[in-house]
Amino acid sequence: MENYMKLEIPAKSCNESLVRAVVSAFAVQLDLSIEELADIKTAVSEAVTNSIVHGYSNMKGTIKVVCRMIDGCIEIEITDYGVGIEDIDTAMQPLFTSKPECERSGMGFTVMQTFMDELKVSSKLGEGTVVTMKKRIGG
Amino acid sequence: MDIKLELIGTTLVVKIDGEIDHHTAAMLKSEIDRELNVHNVTNLVLDFDRVTFMDSSGIGVIAGRYKEITARGGKVMLIRVKPQVDKILEISGLKTIMECSH
Numbered sequence: 001m002e003n004y005m006k007l008e009i010p011a012k013s014c015n016e017s018l019v020r021a022v023v024s025a026f027a028v029q030l031d032l033s034i035e036e037l038a039d040i041k042t043a044v045s046e047a048v049t050n051s052i053v054h055g056y057s058n059m060k061g062t063i064k065v066v067c068r069m070i071d072g073c074i075e076i077e078i079t080d081y082g083v084g085i086e087d088i089d090t091a092m093q094p095l096f097t098s099k100p101e102c103e104r105s106g107m108g109f110t111v112m113q114t115f116m117d118e119l120k121v122s123s124k125l126g127e128g129t130v131v132t133m134k135k136r137i138g139g
Numbered sequence: 140m141d142i143k144l145e146l147i148g149t150t151l152v153v154k155i156d157g158e159i160d161h162h163t164a165a166m167l168k169s170e171i172d173r174e175l176n177v178h179n180v181t182n183l184v185l186d187f188d189r190v191t192f193m194d195s196s197g198i199g200v201i202a203g204r205y206k207e208i209t210a211r212g213g214k215v216m217l218i219r220v221k222p223q224v225d226k227i228l229e230i231s232g233l234k235t236i237m238e239c240s241h
Contacts, residue, residue, distance in 0.1 A: 013160075013161050013162035014162055016160045016161060016162050017158055017160060017162065020160075020192070034222075035222065035223075035226075038192075038222070038223040038226070039226075041192060042192075042194050042223070042226075042227060045160055045161075045192075045194040046194055046195060049160065049161040049194065049195075049196060052161065053161065102199075103168070103199040103200065103202070103203040104195075104196075104199050105195045105196075105198035105199040105202060105231065107195040107198055107230070107231055108195050110230065111194065111195050111227065111230065114230050115226075
């Protein structure tokens with residue numbers, strides 16, 4: 001089955017659960033397990049939270065979410081137009097956080113990597129960040 | 140999210156109902172910290188029976204309270220943990236430093 005959806009929302013923390021719910025509703029069209037669905041929800045939550053907390057530093061902004069189903073895979077692309085990431089490799093290190101005072105665990109990218117099959121991060125300073133994640137269903 | 144706090148002796152039991160993410164973590168943190176500041180709490184029990192979702196924001200909250208409780212010479216226990224929460228606790232390494240049961 002091929003399908004896609006696009007969602008654009010303001011970068012507000014109350015929208016984190018909204019994005020999880022929408023992506024879940026889209027993903028259940030594939031025949032996926034409870035664990036696979038939970039993995040997708042968690043990874044999406046991490047990416048959206050990163051955009052709100054880091055991309056926009058809790059200020060105003062827009063987050064775009066695109067989901068696609070291709071060949072038994074779900075691909076999720078989360079885009080923000082915030083500050084961007086200076087050093088992606090450092091940002092992706094487990095336990096690294098640029099905001100230790102906020103009790104951020106520094107596990108966001110590690111969770112995305114562990115729960116999804118593929119993770120790609122591209123970012124430009126002053127322009128924003130795109131996180132693309134893929135998960136094979138039933139694989 | 141709904142949080143119920145009960146102090147039994149010097150043990151604070153926190154029953155959490157709902158989803159723990161960056162949005163709700165702030166409320167969870169402040170509710171627990173208020174009790175920790177007011178009462179003589181040495182141990183903390185977090186009851187996850189009704190937690191339907193948790194992301195790494197929850198790890199930050201647990202780790203922060205763990206630091207405070209261990210500084211007081213107490214213990215943190217995570218009880219009635221469900222599979223989704225268990226998976227994220229597992230990769231965070233928190234299960235190696237605190238008691239965790241299903």
